[in-house]
Amino acid sequence: MFVPVPFDPDVVWAPKPVHHVTGTLNGRGVRAVLIEHEGERGFLLGPAWLRCGVEPGTQVSVVLRPEGPQRADLAEDVAAALAASPAAGAFFDSLAQFYRRGYLRWIDGTKRRPEVRAQRIAEMVQLLESGVKQRP
Known part of the structure; x- marks a missing residue:
């Protein structure tokens, strides 16, 4: 599943070729790499997230920050x-x-x-x- 982010990380954080992020999704820890998909920035979730109650099309609460030393x-x-x-x-x-x-x-x-x-x-x-x- 693709989770779009409502901001441009190059503007909010700093321009980078690749944005590694960490944070939470519905209160559960998540690590990801932001990618572009169909003109939107976001990250992919694997099939294990389906077992956590996350389904395509549902709204989720996401908190992200850049991972590691900046x-x-x-x-x-x-x-x-x-x-x-x-x-x-x-x-x-x-x-x-x-x-x-x-x-x-x-x-x-x-x-x-x-x-x-x-x-x-x-x-x-x-x-x-x-x-x-x-x-x-």
Whole structure:
């Protein structure tokens, strides 16, 4: 089933190639990727939702928010590096939270060694520009 959202996530949150979201649907937890379907933005529900009482055509209560770390949540040096490389920034924004958090944990592991932190940020940007989801 397709659940349309009544807003444009690029306007409300920030422009991204892919919007990973989390929240609730009729009070039950939901995670999804917003897609476009017949000119509307929304997300798909699998067949398990039918067993939860959600039927096609019924009105549902949905609360959504972006999933995982967003650009506004990033440290200044990481945000600046992603802003300096639009390709890396766009790819980072399209990643699922698991991959974004993996890169950020790897960088944050160097808080006491600023020279290593800068190297890791530069390496992250190169990997993201090459389309690598996670550090090898």
